[in-house]
Amino acid sequence: MPRDTLTPEQIVRTAVELLDDEGLEGLNMRSLGKRLGAAATAVYWHVKNKDDLVLLAADRVWHEVELPALDAADWRGVATAMADRLHAMLVRHPWLVQAIGSHLLYGTGKARYDDHLLGVFETAGFPAQEADRAAGALVTYVLGNALGASAVTSLTRKVRRAGGDAEEQFKETLARAAQVAQPFPRLRARLDTAAATGHGDAPDGTYAAGLRALLEGLRPGGAES
Template identity: 65%
Template sequence: MSRDTLTPDRIVRTAVELLDAEGLEGLNMRALGKRLDSAATAVYWHVKNKDNLVLLATDRVWGELSLPDLDAVDWRTAATAMATDLYGMFTRHPWLVQAFAAHVVYGEGKARHDDHSLAVYEAAGFTGPQADRAAAAVFTYVLGNAAGAAATASLTRKLDGDDAGAEEQFRDAMAKAREIAMRYPRLRTRLETPAAADYAASPDRTFEFGLQALLDGLEQQATPRKPT
């Protein structure tokens, strides 16, 4: 395929597909060119380099997020919807968590989301830097929770790939983690229950529980204290 038949949109869309399948470490111009049935050099006519491609892919998936209408819902409903939607995006595209650790992530899609997020917390009663801190606290909470999903996705790729030792390493690591955990009473009690999950697993609805607890705290801070 010649460079004339490539378009930036097709390149970025294919890059997202490659990132979803192989992670950030699997993205390179050669692999992308193969998926596009094109020479890697032809891709460079449309994107500067790998870093630029990551930013373009990031901005594309950021466009998947919806922004609640603040005239139709209260701030807390909007905050919950945005955080849940953001968490869903991170778990659909776990490489994005990796990108935050290795790149300065920016673009129109992220700016659109961040601006609306500030509007949500301004609607709650926060002003100036307070709104920034509230939005950042929720964003950081979502990103931190998504890191576990990103790690699981990376491990799954290794287990499904050609790395014959990955599964054995995983079983060995989990066995050692459980052995250490059994030395501590509360961890041992949880691991010995009939429905116990793996040591590294979180209970169901942990994300939802933590998000609502965080919003509870923000709501208390945003509400003016009554005069005594």
Template identity: 65%
Template sequence: MPRDTLTRDQIVQAAVELLDAEGLEGLNMRSLGRRLDSAATAVYWHVKNKDDLVVLAGDRVWDEIALPDLDAVGWRAAAAALATGLHAMMTGHPWLVQAFGSHLFHGPGKARFDDRSLAVYEAAGFTGAQADRAAATVFTFVLGNALGESAMASLTRRFSRAGGNAEEAFQKTMEQAGEVAMRFPRLRARVERPEAADYAGAPDGSFEFGLHAILDGLEARLPTVKT
């Protein structure tokens, strides 16, 4: 695709798709050019470098999160919907979680989400810095929950590129972790339960449990919120 017909929007969308398929380590201008059927040099007419492209792609995916209508639902339902949408977006694009450690993300997509998030907690009754803290608490919880799937995706790609079998490597590691866990009474009791899938796996519903526990805690603080 010639540079005069290539648009930044096309480049950013292709970058998101390449990042989803290959991760941060698989994104480079040559691979992106092949995906766009264009010379790598044509991409540089629209973006400065790879880091700039990651930031643009990172902001694009925030648009996938549906924003709840505060006139139609209460603040708790809206907060849960935002958090669930954020979790789905992050686990759908696991490279974004990794990129938080090396890039400073900004742009209209993230700002759109942040603005609605603050509106949710202001609707609950939080004001000023308290609304910021409430939003940050939920965001950090979601980010931490998405970290496991992000790490798994990265490790799977790493094993595949090295010609190894990711599933066998994970199974061996879980067996070793289980052997260590048997030395500790509470961990041993969990490993020995018939329903235990593996030592590292969280029980079903853990995300929902944690999210609602946080929202319960925030709601309990509302009577004592100070500006």
């Protein structure tokens, strides 16, 4: 595909697809050009470098998060929807959690989300500084919960690139971790539960329970609500 037929929209859309398939480690101009059917040099006419491409891709996926209507009477319900939709987007695009830790990300997609989340708390009566803290706590909580899925995806790709069997390596690692846990009674008692069957997995309901506890602990001005 000649450079004059490429568009920024095509490049960013394809970059997101490549990132979803290969992660940050698999993104480079040559691989992207191959997917686009163009030379890597043609991509450089529209995007400065890989960091710029990650920035644009991140902004695109932030726009996927639908924003619920503000509702002062049910602000916790709205905040829950904001958290759940962000979490779902991060699980769809596990590379974004890595990018947040290694790139300075900004753009209209993230700004749109952040502004609306502040609105959730301000509409509920939180003063500006308290709204900032509440929004920061919610986003940090969601990112922390998405980290496990992102790490497993990244580790799986790393093992496969090295020619290994990711599932078998996870199984062997869990078996070694179970041996290490034997002297510790609370861990030992849980080894046969569902919580111990997956690498990086938390018990069912952990995310929802934690989010509920977080939001129940937030009150505008410390007042009952």
